[in-house]
Amino acid sequence: MPIRQTLPKAFAPCILEVERKFRSLAVRQLTQHGGVPPFRSLQALRPQTIRDTYYNDKAGLLTSAGVWVRRRNGAWEAKVRKGGDFTNSQFEELREVGDIAACVERITGQGVVRAGEQVGERGQKENFGLVTMADFVTTRETWIADDEFWIVRDRMDFGHEVGEVELQKTLEGKKVGEAPSEEEKRAEMQRMDERITEFMKRYEWAFAEGKPVGKLTAYFKMMGRTPSGSSEAR
Template sequence: MKQLKLYNTQQNHFEVERKFKFDGSKVILLEKNNGKKLFDNVTFISEKSFTDVYYDNHSENYPLTTNDIWLRNRDNKWECKTPVNLTASMDSYHELDDTNVIKEFLDKKLDVNKRRSENIHYNNEEFKDFLFKKYNLTPICTITTQRRNYLLNNKFTMVLDTADFGHSVGEIELIVESQNKVQDAEKRIAFFMKEHDWFFETDGIVMGKLLAYISRFNKKQWECMNNSNMLKKKLFPETLDNVVTK
């Protein structure tokens, strides 16, 4: 049970993560810890399926996703990932999972001039209606993911995802308790991935599930994100070599 808590990000925690491509034929080598460079420890945690519904404002050119803000409902739980932007090579987020905190954040971010949202706890459907009425936020996509969770070297959380539209991507993550630990986590991840580059493929463009979905199915949103310059960091992050030599 202690290991499973690694996947629960509380509001005072920060996620530091790097996506990678992976060869499905090498997963068995990973799980048997029989690759070119051995891990200290490989622990398979679980395999699960979940469905994400992401939200934004279509008519206002997607003010959330163009600013690297990801509001979603995952299996009836609301989450909002907000960027920390303390690294040039990896994504770093502060995750909000309380609806009142999410409302307060959206009021400020979307510059809502109306009366501030009251601290009312909504159920799933009520909050969805609230998002539409208050901010004009509606679903932009629905993605079902098959995920395999691992713990590597008793430190690094790793997930291997396959989305229902055929896109696969992996992610290495560390969770830290304060912003001043984000850059150290970035360097630790970079060293780790370079050490085991037989499995972690980071050359070329590595696209997460949502970006891959938008690039294929929503040309308007893709253009808006490109115009915001947010895509440049996502698609062309600082190399791992640069991180480890800082």
């Protein structure tokens, strides 16, 4: 196994994610030759069961700033919106506990780590000082189309369904040891978004018309309450 070079944390590549949501599939089951033109290739992955717990600060500053912190099947994640809107979203994804803690502190002003403490242990123990705003289970079906486009259909345990087409890319800086700039991130995400648009137009037979409703929006409607901040999230 080759030895991977570990970059300084400040210069680590970032994970960019661009997605376009759709209300539901227009076909009962997605297959390679289910419409015209057919997918160039289509690989069905094994269905997943996902337990998501979403967190927010009491004032709703995180979601208002376009940041969604969640614990998915026990692993912490944070989505930081970089552009687009609910249906057409562009995110930078944070997976390191230390990065999530720093993001929470920057937006809310509440420190979650004291000097000398282990950020991973403290962050997980105290949930970064955040409170639970939603908790539900999703059954996810996933296909990889044309070798790189991820098509996802999510069905939540409270009866809601929504899907998305997604591209993800790990972006490094132009120079070795240099983090990608915000301008580089925006330019790359714009290219990714254009490619998704072309993909969905080419295979429009696969996607039902109509406005998609996000998981959290549907969840809070079901619960009969409105969260602080924005509820539109992936």
